[in-house]
Amino acid sequence: MAPTVDCVLDARATLGEGIVWDAADRRLWWVDIAAPALHRFDPATGRNETWTMPSAVGCVAPRERGGAVVGLEEGWCAFNPDSGAVEVLNRNAPGEAGMRFNDGCVDPAGRFWAGTMPKAGPANAAAGELGNGLLFRLEADRSSPQMLDGFYTQNGLAFSPDSAVMYLSDSHPAVRTIWAFDFDLESGTPSNRRVFFDTRQVAGRPDGAAMDADGCYWMAGIEGWQVIRITPGGKVDRIIEVPVEKPTCLAFGGPRLDTLYVTCMGAGLITKGSEAKQPQAGGVFALDPGVTGYAPPPCAA
Template sequence: MSNDADIRIHVACKNILGEGPLWDVEEQRLYWIDSFGNQISRCTADGTEIESWDVPAKIGSMALRRNSGAVLSLQTGFHVFDFKTGECALIHDPEVHLPGTRLNDGKVDRHGRFVAGSMDMDEAGPNGALYRLDPDLSVHVLESGIICSNGPCWSPDGKTFYFTDTWSKEISAYDYGLLTGTLTNKRRFASFEEIGGAPDGATVDAEGFVWSAAVYSGQIVRFAPDGSIDRIIKMPVLNATSVNFGGPKLDVLYVTSMARPPLPRFPEDGPMAGHLFAIHGLGVRGLPEPRFLG
């Protein structure tokens, strides 16, 4: 089921924990983060004009705002960020009482709400939760009892939400309330028991297929809307972490990776670990990522 793919190093960045590739169609720029390097970076479609910004804590994810700047999920809560000044201002820390957790992966839904989850930093206990940050900057709990939140994304019509607690070794699907941003009817979408590794960052393409990084196994997996495996791409690194389609035609799959695993029990990687990759020639296009309306 594996197939050849045109995989290229897009930026040789050696991120400690690269995550969250995000192509913005308005700017025609690719953003990504180094979670443990406390940094946001940006480049062009060809991997040039690289810019970077430091943030004051470990960063789990980011989304661009409607007008300017970004919304961030940091270890210390939700923040707004100004790229011009570098200023980072707290919105709300929903887990200020939990020193062993941090906010992690997040994305924006079709109505401009930012959905991001948290994780136990030892990746051991169900101490995390899934949150929705609305445009009015109010924060709402969608689910609790999560070890490591990852891979939030939506079907093309926005009615199905995909999400993984990484150490459940499966991706869940939910019915998503378009007007309310609420979750119902949780069910198993896909299992990683036979694939190996664990589900990390994910995205949905224009055909409604789900792409997931199987971290620690060196694979990118494409799932059909019914949860069956459609395609597996073998990466040149074990620790690929997240995926997003971009480029002028939205037909390049960008893949982040980590140079150093967050905990000693996770496998080390080879000389290309931490680089940002681009996979060309897949014959598939992605969908534009919405901006946060707050």
């Protein structure tokens, strides 16, 4: 029997993204890139707190010392939910004007990785040309080295529970590929890049991702109305239909990490004429995936 997918927060976001479980206080951080706004949702009470951000906010992670770290156009920033204060930690990323952060994830050592893309959207992918999106890493000392380049719409960052593999995707229709890298946890270095999964074999393109305790990769299939589980060997293990066209990001949460939460795009970004089929587009959804998840640690910066 297919799991029930429930809307736990009818948020009406325009571009819901970046959902992540904060194990310290058992709440979910998520963003609306287009608003721009940062949210914190408590599944136990249904309360959703919202803070307006000074610029486009691509990603968020719980912070080891409390609060959160967000990727804004100003740079990597610390956010204090008690005061609403935003403090710039490093301005190295997202780099040149016209760029913003997109998807991000904290590795098992507490380093926050995130990619960048043009605010106006990616350019058309020309044969033989690379995109201008970059991948950065925020260290505990707040330095932020550039790690990879050549992306159109960077997405799908995730790290295997055993720290041995880093995953990364590009959502651009001409690319729609997920790669795997060998990952050296001590140095924070990815190597041996290879194709993990070509999403042309499924309905949706790759957007945000989450890992489960078995080391399987869960992909939000944007434009495909689906969430997909892929084994470490790159095989589709499970496809779960969701009631929204454009799921964007995933996070395992709950006290036992046995609930999968999903953000999505809302009005203005879904296909015109499809509104009646997805009246809660822009909300936060939850489902029982039938497995236990993995939650990244907080950011150490």
